[in-house]
Each structure stands twice: as structure tokens, then as C-alpha cells.
Amino acid sequence: MSKTPAPPPVTVTSLLMEVSRLLRARFREQAQDWELTQPQWLALAHLNKTPGLTQSELAERLEVSKVTVTQLVDRLEKSGWLRREAHESDRRATRLQLTDKAAPVTAELWRVGAVVRGQALAGLSAGEREQLESLLQRVKTNLSGAAAKE
Amino acid sequence: MSKTPAPPPVTVTSLLMEVSRLLRARFREQAQDWELTQPQWLALAHLNKTPGLTQSELAERLEVSKVTVTQLVDRLEKSGWLRREAHESDRRATRLQLTDKAAPVTAELWRVGAVVRGQALAGLSAGEREQLESLLQRVKTNLSGAAAKE
DNA sequence: GACATATGGTTAGCTTACTAACCATTTGCC
DNA sequence: GGCAAATGGTTAGTAAGCTAACCATATGTC
Numbered sequence: 001m002s003k004t005p006a007p008p009p010v011t012v013t014s015l016l017m018e019v020s021r022l023l024r025a026r027f028r029e030q031a032q033d034w035e036l037t038q039p040q041w042l043a044l045a046h047l048n049k050t051p052g053l054t055q056s057e058l059a060e061r062l063e064v065s066k067v068t069v070t071q072l073v074d075r076l077e078k079s080g081w082l083r084r085e086a087h088e089s090d091r092r093a094t095r096l097q098l099t100d101k102a103a104p105v106t107a108e109l110w111r112v113g114a115v116v117r118g119q120a121l122a123g124l125s126a127g128e129r130e131q132l133e134s135l136l137q138r139v140k141t142n143l144s145g146a147a148a149k150e
Numbered sequence: 151m152s153k154t155p156a157p158p159p160v161t162v163t164s165l166l167m168e169v170s171r172l173l174r175a176r177f178r179e180q181a182q183d184w185e186l187t188q189p190q191w192l193a194l195a196h197l198n199k200t201p202g203l204t205q206s207e208l209a210e211r212l213e214v215s216k217v218t219v220t221q222l223v224d225r226l227e228k229s230g231w232l233r234r235e236a237h238e239s240d241r242r243a244t245r246l247q248l249t250d251k252a253a254p255v256t257a258e259l260w261r262v263g264a265v266v267r268g269q270a271l272a273g274l275s276a277g278e279r280e281q282l283e284s285l286l287q288r289v290k291t292n293l294s295g296a297a298a299k300e
Numbered sequence: 301g302a303c304a305t306a307t308g309g310t311t312a313g314c315t316t317a318c319t320a321a322c323c324a325t326t327t328g329c330c
Numbered sequence: 331g332g333c334a335a336a337t338g339g340t341t342a343g344t345a346a347g348c349t350a351a352c353c354a355t356a357t358g359t360c
Contacts, residue, residue: 011267012270012271012279012282012283013173013177013188013263013267014188015283015290016166016169016170016173016286017170017173017188018213019166019289019290019293020166020167020169020170021214022290022294023166023167024167024345024346025318028318037345037346038164039345040345054308055308055309056307063168063171064348065347065348066308066310067309067310067311067347068346068348070309070310070311071310071345075344075345087308090308090356091354091356092308092309092354093308093355113161117162119293120162120163120292120293121162122292123288123292124285129162131285132282132285132286132289133162133165135274135278135282135285136162136165136169138273138274139270139271139282140168140172142272142273143169143173143175143176143269171347171348174348189315189316189317190315204338205338205339206338206339214316214318215318216338216340217318217319217339217340217341218316218318219339220339220340221315221316221317222315225315240326241324241325241326242324242325242326242337242338242339243325243337243338244339
């Protein structure tokens, strides 16, 4: 009575962040043979699909800041997954190219992604999966727009 | 044809991690007056509800590793939100106590949490919110259990 | 053409999260 | 009682994300 209903600290938001942490952990387990993390894998996948992206373009696709991409690319370059190449018309920009080392792996990695996704979504019907995705998409839209407001 | 349907890099998993990032960002915006982040706020909330938790107990409630709690508590202690006190019967353990500085704020912070949650869930009916929470809960259970199994 | 502004990237410094390795106690078993 | 194993915390090192501040080059306007 004195404490106002004391809302349980487990809210949708913290639940969501927990799930995000767990996803990262599971991915690490699955992908450890290649020594790649989920964000790294995602970057390679984008570059596999669209070679020659600039860092800005990659940042936009990954929906992270350009600083994050700089560091991500640093690590991927150091490990030999990709190269930074000069942009032919804009001397500020760098184009990203996968190395030969990366080519054979990207396909395999989709399988890893599928495994983790399979673990996560086990027991959910096709309808429920769609529903989850669509709800998350709406939440994402809400949060993306909310930045400017007031 | 040559590229196998090329699944779009936007999967439920990456969508989920994006939303998690956005939540963190929105929370930072809302809570910046107190210079507290979402995990810090969550820790204070737990301690407000259950004073005297040990770090291990807090780690369990937050569902993060004890290392993470060590660092989190380091920062919270340095900023004067809480104290580490000796455990009365276990000399290894430390009990966490909120300081006077923290007391008045914890209540306010629930409001902040509610604001962010409100932004995130805007436009979702009560039923949809429940559905989202229940789906996430199932995903979380899947991922928690998946660790052991091969 | 010159200067203000916008854009591409980097550096520095922060928080959160992790694993691995390590002390110091406590507990359990013989 | 004594020793092995479990538990509570910390330290070191890494990845991912951010903001703020900063170069260098492009672009746009006068």
C-alpha cells in the first residue's frame, strides 16, 4: 500500500533488451568458428550483396552511426575480411571490398543466421513470427520518429 | 538466379537488435537530466524495491554477468547513487544500499521508463502489447535454454 | 572565384556487455 | 579438522554502440 503498486522491473523494454543480448550470445556461439560477431557478419552480408559500398552507405544500411562503422571496418580490415579502396570520384570517401577470404564464407553465414533465428523462433507458428516482426517494425518506426518530437 | 534468393539482411533478429539500440537512445534522451542510463536506472529500481541486494543477486535479477554488475556498481558508487556495504555473515559478499541522493529519484524514473515505453508502444492496442510481450517472452525462453544443447 | 555549409571519415573518450583468469572466502565431504 | 569444490568479486582485455570534436574534400551561393 505504501509503495504504490511497485511495477515489476520487467517491462517490455527491458525484456526486449535482454532478448537482444541473448541473440548476440547465441550468435557468438554459432559463429565462433569464423571468429565473427553478429554485426560483423551483417556487414559482410551487405557487402556481399552490394560490393563497393562506402562507409556512409554501410552505416545507413546497418542503421548505426558512422563512428561505429569506422571501428567495425577497422576490425574487419585488420582480420583480412575486406579492404578499404579509394573512391574514384570523391577523395573523401572509401569503398569497401570483400577479400577472397570473405567470399566463400558469406554464404555459409546465412546458414548460421538461420540457425540462431531457428533457435529464437522455435515453437512459433508462421503467423506468430509474422506478427512479431510486424509488431517490432511498428515499435521501430515509433522510436525512429520519436527523436525529433519535443 | 545465380545468387540464391538473396534473403534481405533485415531479419527478425537484426530488427530486434535495432529496436534495442533505439530504446537505449530514447532512454538516454529522457533520462539525461539525471545522468543515468537505462541499465543504471534498472539497477536503482531493483535496489529501491529490494534494498541490500548483493551484487550476485542483482546480476541474477538484471540477467547479466557478475562482471557487468561490478562495473555498473563501480560507476553508480562513484557517482554517489549507492554504497557497497559489508555483508554481515559472508565476508566475500557486498550488500548494495541506495544513498539519500537516490531515494527521491527512483520514483521519478518510473515515469521516464513509462514515457519511453509509451513512445515505443504508441499505436499498439492492449492486446497487441500483450502479444508482443508474450512472444518476446517465448523467444527469450528459447534462447535461454538453447545454450546447453549442442 | 571565394567563402559558407554540408558530407565522409577519423580520433578520443564514455557505457554496456562479454570471456578468461584470478583471489578470497564458504561449503561440503571424508 | 582438512582439503576440494563452489561462490562472490575483481582485473584485464575485447567488441559494439554512442557523442563531441576534428580534418579534408565537395557543393552551393553570391
